[in-house]
Amino acid sequence: MHEINKQAEAATGKALEFLAFTLGQEEYGVDIQKVQELRGYDTVTRIANAPEHIKGVVNLRGIIVPIVDMRIKFNLGTPSYDQFTVVIILNIASRVMGMVVDSVSDVITLSPEQVRPAPEMGALLDTEYLIGLGTLDERMLILVDIDKLMSSSDMALIERATL
Known part of the structure; x- marks a missing residue:
């Protein structure tokens, strides 16, 4: 069963909120309940x-926070850091971590009917870390299952690297 279906059932048809952010030309969404704060890079x-996608760590009010560059993680070209670059501080399974994105736009509210399953792309694209695709008017958000992504085997290096 897809994660979004579980979330939708738990919310009993209530709308779901996602923080919308961009990486390259694409717009993504992450569950707003996982977001602790937004910071400049x-x-x-x-x-x-x-690994290359783990930029390093920062000290955030006494907590050592690993920082992951999502453009590198998703192979979206060479990242550039400017005044629009944002670090989304996430709280996942009692761990605090940051992910670098190109920019953050807004919070999107989607009903369960506005979320479609991610299409199966075979070996071309790993859809394991996707909840699905959210559609709102002309916008389409790639909804990332941030729990699965950040606890995946290659991201588990975060724990080893920071201990």
């Missing part, structure tokens, strides 16, 4: 032998 402390 700041210098990070690199960690030796960490």
Whole structure:
């Protein structure tokens, strides 16, 4: 059963809220309940032998927070950091982590009917980390299952790298 179906059942038909952000030309969404805060991109402390998508760590009010660059993670070209670059601080399974995105636009409210399952793309695209596609008027959001993504085996390196 898809994650969105479970969320939709739990909400008994209530609308779901997603923080909309951009990576390259695409617009993505992440469950707003996982978002702790938004910050501008700041210098990070690199960690030796960490994968390329893990930019390093920052000290956020005494908590060491790993920072993941989603453009690198999703192979969306060379990231550039400017005044629009945002770090979304997430709270996932009692762990705090940050993800770097190109920009954040707004919070989108979607009814369960506005969320479609992610199409099966075979080996071309890993849809394991997607909840589905959210449609709102002319907009289409790629809805990321951030719990699954951040707890996946390659992201588990975050824990090892920061311990």
